[in-house]
Amino acid sequence: MSLENNTNTNSTFNMISGTSISCPHLSGIAALLKSVHPDCSPAAIKSAIMTTADVLNLESNLIEDETYLPANVSATSAGHANPSKANDPGLIYDIEPSDYLVLVNNCCSPFVNNCCSYFNNCG
Numbered sequence: 204m205s206l207e208n209n210t211n212t213n214s215t216f217n218m219i220s221g222t223s224i225s226c227p228h229l230s231g232i233a234a235l236l237k238s239v240h241p242d243c244s245p246a247a248i249k250s251a252i253m254t255t256a257d258v259l260n261l262e263s264n265l266i267e268d269e270t271y272l273p274a275n276v277s278a279t280s281a282g283h284a285n286p287s288k289a290n291d292p293g294l295i296y297d298i299e300p301s302d303y304l305v306l307v308n309n310c311c312s313p314f315v316n317n318c319c320s321y322f323n324n325c326g
Contacts, residue, residue: 232286251292256282
C-alpha cells in the first residue's frame, strides 16, 4: 500500500524509510573519519558522527517525516550526519567494550544475569 493509500498501482517497491541507504552513507563517513583519525576507536567515531549531526535540513527547517510534518526523534535519531563537523567534533564520548559489560552487570534482571554469565568477565 502506498503512503497515499493507493492500492491501484503497478509498483512493486515503495520507499518509506531511509534506513537501507543510511548504512552505506554512515559506513563511508566512518571510513573517512578513521582514515583521518586512525587512533580513534569505533565508539569515538560513532560519537563524533552523532554529536555533530544536524537536526535541521538544508533550508534550516526541522527535518520532516514522510508526511511532511516535523519528524520526532524516533524518526531522525541523532539527525542528519555532517561529515565536516564530525571531522572536528570537539567533545566525544568514548567507551571500551569492558564499559558495556559493567553496564550489563549493574542492570539486575534474570536475563541480564544469564547474559552476564555468558561472558567470562562481567565488570
